[in-house]
Amino acid sequence: MPAVTHITSTVKPATHAPALPATHAPASVASNVGVATTLDPNIPVPAHTGPAIATFLNGKPVIKLTNVHGNETTVYYLSSDQKHILSVISSISTVPPQHVATTQPVNQPAAQPGQPSSSGHGVTSTPVSYKEIKDAYGRPMGYVNAQGQSIYFPNGQMPAGFTVGPDNTIQTYVTTTSTPTPPSHPAPAPQPPAPSKPPAASSGHHVTSTPVSYKEIKDAYGRPMGYINAQGLAVYFPNGQMPPGFSVGPNNTIQTYIKSTT
Numbered sequence: 001m002p003a004v005t006h007i008t009s010t011v012k013p014a015t016h017a018p019a020l021p022a023t024h025a026p027a028s029v030a031s032n033v034g035v036a037t038t039l040d041p042n043i044p045v046p047a048h049t050g051p052a053i054a055t056f057l058n059g060k061p062v063i064k065l066t067n068v069h070g071n072e073t074t075v076y077y078l079s080s081d082q083k084h085i086l087s088v089i090s091s092i093s094t095v096p097p098q099h100v101a102t103t104q105p106v107n108q109p110a111a112q113p114g115q116p117s118s119s120g121h122g123v124t125s126t127p128v129s130y131k132e133i134k135d136a137y138g139r140p141m142g143y144v145n146a147q148g149q150s151i152y153f154p155n156g157q158m159p160a161g162f163t164v165g166p167d168n169t170i171q172t173y174v175t176t177t178s179t180p181t182p183p184s185h186p187a188p189a190p191q192p193p194a195p196s197k198p199p200a201a202s203s204g205h206h207v208t209s210t211p212v213s214y215k216e217i218k219d220a221y222g223r224p225m226g227y228i229n230a231q232g233l234a235v236y237f238p239n240g241q242m243p244p245g246f247s248v249g250p251n252n253t254i255q256t257y258i259k260s261t262t
Contacts (some may be wrong), residue, residue, distance in 0.1 A: 019061075020201050024186040037063060043082045046074075062086060066154055071239060073154050090236070091151040092219055124176050128220075129169040145220050174221060190247040208260050213253040227254035 036051040048065035055064045057077045065076040077087040130143035133150060142152035143162075143207060144221075153159060158170075165171035214227035226236035237243060242254075249255035 004257075033061075036262060039063070040082055045078065045082060046076045046085070049074065053155075068154070069239070075152065075154065088236075089150075089152055090225075090240070091145075091154075092221070092240075093161060120180055124156075125173045126176070127171065128174050129171050130162065132170050134168075140164055140170060143231045147218060176221070189202075206261070210259040211255060211258065212258050213249050214256050216248065216252045216254045224248055224254060 033054055033056060035054060037054040039052050041047060045064060046067065048067045050066040050068070053064040053066075055062055055077075059081045063078040063080060063082060063110070065078065067076070068072045069191055071093045073091050073093065075089045076085055078084065079086055110237055128146075130145060133142040133144065133152070135141045135156070140151060140158055141156055145151050153162075158164075162172045163239075197254055212230075214229055217226040217228065217236070219225045219240070223240075224237070224242055225240050226234060229235050242248075246254055246256045
């Protein structure tokens with residue numbers, strides 16, 4: 001299977017979420033659903049830190065892989081023959097306060113909103129509520145984030161830092177850190193990459209770099225995580241990091257250059 005550079009995934013709204021979570025298969029399916037399965041060592045698969053789990057997605061048997069990197073969790077759903085990636089769901093968890101009751105709002109972290117830390121940085125914790133996604137048994141299995149994407153809890157378990165709130169909501173805190181910047185030294189605005197120079201005249205070719213802008217995709221913290229390309233497909237940055245050649249433009253856009261040779 002070729003290496004995946006940009007993975008596209010269309011996530012259905014919460015009203016079209018699977019009727020059952022990945023760890024709760026219908027009663028009519030085989031009893032091995034939800035147990036670890038053996039991967040074919042001759043077929044390359046995405047990096048994963050958890051076991052390969054046999055489950056169902058949209059009524060079809062799939063293999064679920066979970067990769068946890070720092071506070072980012074990515075869930076891959078592979079076809080049963082491991083040759084195709086059917087869906088990718090990424091989520092980023094906030095650093096949770098400890099010993100939080102599951103039916104009460106999350107306790108305020110030690111740092112008060114807007115209070116500078118000892119390092120001189122201002123830490124602000126903002127409470128947020130998302131629409132809850134429930135499984136067929138009424139248990140919380142995920143939420144709809146600020147971008148309208150359905151985020152499912154890893155292995156169907158609500159992680160620390162998230163609680164069930166009123167009116168079918170999931171509550172958590174978004175923590176942001178601000179650094180005071182001296183007025184005399186403003187941070188430079190990101191600049192688009194310089195157009196490539198044309199090749200030597202002896203080649204007989206001319207390279208043209210054309211600037212383009214795409215609609216920006218942000219994560220729950222307002223950081224750029226991808227863009228909508230000219231074909232209307234969602235393209236996510238590898239590991240959530242904007243690669244060289246891309247920059248944040250005005251009006252929630254991602255800017256880059258398209259090279260053409262004549």
